[in-house]
Amino acid sequence: MTNIVTIDGKASTRTTTPHRVVVVGAGFGGLETVYRLTGADVSITIVDRRNHHLFQPLLYQVATASLATSEIAWPIRYLLRGRKDVTTLLGTVTGVDAAARRVLLDDGQTLPYDTLVLATGAGHAYFGHDEWEPFAPGLKTLEDATTIRRRILTAFERAERESDPVKRAALLTFVIIGAGPTGVELAGTIAELARVTLPEDFRNIDTRETRVVLIEAGSRVLAGFPEELSAYAQRSLEKLGVEVALGHAVSDCNIDGVVYGDKALGARTIIWAAGVRASPAAEWLNVAADRAGRLQVNPDLTVPGHPEIFAVGDTVTIAAPDGKPVPGIAPAAKQEGRYVASAIKQRLRGQTPAPFRYSHDGSLAQIGKKLAVIDFGRIRLRGALAWWIWGIAHIYFLIGLRNRLAVAINWLWIHTLDQRGARLITQGRAVVDSQSVPSHSGEEKRVSSAR
Incomplete structure (x- = not known):
């Protein structure tokens, strides 16, 4: 200057x-x-x-095969390409x-x-138990989402080949730890995936027998929402087939499953949504x-x-x-x-800014198809109307017309045909029993020639 x-x-x-x-x-x-x-x-x-900006509110939809990664992430350099005053560094x-x-x-x-x-x-x-992370990945990045998607889809594939009923039951048991918005959204979507989307795709298993267990140490799901919306969310989850376990803290996560309360549950897919x-x-x-x-x-x-x-x-x-x-x-x-x-x-300009003042616009959480809750303070909505508002709000905040159209079309496809098009297992060949199962060293076992 x-x-x-x-x-x-x-x-x-x-x-x-x-x-x-x-x-x-x-x-x-x-x-x-x-x-x-x-x-x-x-x-x-x-x-x-990372070289991309991520729309985290829809990350769980990548993890549950509803959306592709490119629909909720954009290169930072692309977003700022017209700003000559900005230098972007990886x-x-x-x-x-x-x-x-x-x-x-x-x-x-x-x-x-x-x-x-x-x-x-x-x-x-992980509240002092970082050793649980290999067995119960959280959901914060695209890498997390594709890892969880791979584990979910591979569990069904392995169950299709498994003849031992105990092992098959563990493969068809999905545990989500933490019943905040992310946990509730994951539980509801996995239940719909198993009960609505996948049954016609398999021959040796009935995916409708899948168990989805949502574990929460507190006394209710969606604790940040009013009690009536929290109760509605729990009833809706249970109608979808989700087992809601409240008042139970998890005391162990391992390769075989979880321990909560005084109960051990065999499960090969565990997802952490309990804290940040x-x-x-x-x-x-x-x-x-x-x-x-x-x-x-x-x-x-x-x-x-x-x-x-x-x-x-x-x-x-x-x-x-x-x-x-x-x-x-x-x-x-x-x-x-x-x-x-x-x-x-x-x-x-030599001025002193006034203190920051936060204005809460409302809280939203999806439970399943045509099921959501919204808290606008004095106005509280639930059910199909809340779901439509939830969808419109999320589409509005996406970046770019192409992404808005892509997400809207995907959701319309899921809504009308119950099909999720992003059911791709990536980063390895799903051909061995140990595939996508965390080892005790914290790394996922894969076929050595997969890359």
């Missing part, structure tokens, strides 16, 4: 460097920050360890040197910043965090002691106007990203 200045009565030009903004993470919060900084006098660098952040104002990358390089935005998201939390843990951003900065590792930020979303560092999304914990924590959902992250971009612009 070139500024015209006056020195000793003479006009002169001076080149200044634009304000440097580094955004770590291209999720909803990070990407919204970049979008909203359009036109500001800044240079932006956005860095992510890399893994390993720390932050706050004193020197530099972001540290795994290859030894550093990124200098004037303002830093941490939008680093969250991973799975924030990225190590608080450790990078050596600042306070809650039990889930989320940064405790100031009212303006800055990190205490570091006014030049903002944090948004699942990286942080902050109270909403009602005193409850802002939920870790996409609309909240987008609101925070929008606020941070506005705050940066105001600071560049």
Whole structure:
């Protein structure tokens, strides 16, 4: 940028460097920050360890063979291709040197910043039992989704060939741990997959005999929803054939199944949906965090002691106007990203931003085909109408006309014909008994010639 200045009565030009903004993470919060900084006098660098932005609310539909990966993910470079003020980098952040104002990358390089935005998201939390992860994968990334899809579909394939009734029963038992929105959505969709989509595809098994067990340590499903919607969700799941086990904490996950309460259940497919843990951003900065590792930020979303560092999304914990924590959902992250971009612009103008104020637009969860619940506060919906609103809202927030049309057509196909077209088993040949079963080393066993 070139500024015209006056020195000793003479006009002169001076080149200044634009304000440097580094955004770590291209999720909803990070990407919204970049979008909203359009036109500001800044240079932006956005860095992510993956090359794509992911629409996480529909990730479970990839895991259950309803959608393809390309329908809910987009290359970051493509999304920002028209922004000459933005540099996109593929890399893994390993720390932050706050004193020197530099972001540290795994290859030894550093990124200098004037303002830093941490939008680093969250991973799975196994409550001190990380050894369970190989047997009970969580659902946060495309890799997670394709792994779970492979395990689900391979379980049916192996059951078709299994003559031992005990082993076949274990193969046809699917356990989901955690009855929040992700757990409920997974349980309902797997039940429909087994009871509606697959029965005509197999000859030696009846997929309608599949057991889908949803285990929750709390007293009800969808604990964040009003009690009447929670009760409706549980009744709807049970009508779909899902077994709901409430008030039981899981005490073990292994290659043979799970133990919850005082009961052992044989199951070869287990999915973890019980908790999340924030990225190590608080450790990078050596600042306070809650039990889930989320940064405790100031009212303006800055990190205490570091006014030049903002944090948004699942990286942080902050109270909403009602005193409850802002939920870790996409609309909240987008609101925070929008606020941070506005705050940066105001600071560049010499103004002081007002505190962030979260506005809750509502909570939505799908249970199954034509089954959903929505909580808009005073307005609460359930059933088919809620399902249509849920679908329209998700299609609206997808990026690009092609993806909106593709998802809408897929859902219409599933709605009318009960067929899911993304039933592909990838990353290996499903020909041996040990395929897609986690070994005790935490790696999946595959045929050595599969790649």
